[in-house]
Structure formats: structure tokens, C-alpha cells
Amino acid sequence: MSYAIVIRGKRRIVLIALIAALLLSWSLSIAAEPTSRLQDEADIRKLTICYAHGTDAIGRGDVAAGRALYQPCFTKDATFSVVFPNGQIEERTGSDAWADFVATVFQGAGYTSTQHLLGTISIAAQDKSATMSTYLHATHVLPNGSIDIANGTYEDSVVKTAEGWRIQSRKLTLITFLNLAPTAPHPRSEE
Secondary structure, eight states: OOHHHHHHHHHHHHHHHHHHHHHHHHHHHHHHHHHHHHHHHHHHHHHHHHHHHHHHHHHTTOHHHHHHHHGGGEEEEEEEEEEOTTSOEEEEESHHHHHHHHHHHHHHHTOSEEEEEEEEEEEEEETTEEEEEEEEEEEEEOTTSOEEEEEEEEEEEEEEETTEEEEEEEEEEEEEEEEEOOSSOOGGGGO
């Protein structure tokens, strides 16, 4: 076997190895893209869930816990607005200001607890920004056993910060607000 044939054979092996390495690298980068996108969407979805947990802590009367739960959900300068079914609009800046507003509304109405159910979450993420839309069904319990039911939609602008994804602005548009009285006397109202 000649020396030239051996060299050509080694070149082929090196060329094949190089092509295989490039293909592997390319396929791994393509596989990483959907994984990264899915992780971003999961992280963004958690923001609306931590918001619900914070709001329900406030609904139980624990405003400090609600504030603490809100902190990792929002940017420091996050803006909030709510449009009530009667057209009234309330706006706040900062999660502490929003927590105080929620506490004032809940305490003013006399709620003893709340439960915020979120669903139909739609996320569109690109690089370091995203939008998220979330349907709301919330139950607010009154001392006499009746409940106020609120339905609406949250529209969020979300950004990726050094600490991770955070909601930068949140708008709640309430479409209904309904009071339902119990059909039987509430056990606590007979005491």
C-alpha cells in the first residue's frame, strides 16, 4: 500500500468525523431550542400561579404573605390595572401597592377567604419578552356563607430579567361579578 493511499484514507476519516461532529452539534442546537422555549413557557406560566397564591393569601387576611408571594412574580416597577364590569378602572404601580389595593378591596367587602382559579393560559414568548393571557374564575367567601364570583381575563406583558421571567404589566378585565347566596343556612351563621 502506498503512502498516498494511507494519507487519503486518513483524510477521509478526519473529514467524515468532522462532518459527523458538525451534524451532531447542529442537531443538538435544534433540539435545545424547543426545550428552551418550553422551559421559558413553563417559567412564565408559574408567574400567574404565584400571583393567584399571593392573592389568596391576602384573601385569608395575610397581606404580608401575599406581598412575599408577589415579589418573585413581578418587576419592581410593574404596573397593574383592573377594569370592573361597571367600567371603573383602578391602577397601581409596584406589587406592594397592588397588594395593599387588593387587601383594601377584600377587607372592605368582608371576605373571609378567596380562591383564584386560572386557566386557558396562552403564552407567546420571543427572546426576552412575552405576552400571556389567562382566564380567571375567582370565588370570594363572605361571613354569611354567600360567595361573590368574579370572571375575567388577565393580559400580561412579561420580560426576562437577571432573576428570571417577571410580569412587567398586568391588566385584569372583569366580565362578571355575581353574588350567590347559600340555599341552606350556613353552619356558622347559626352560631
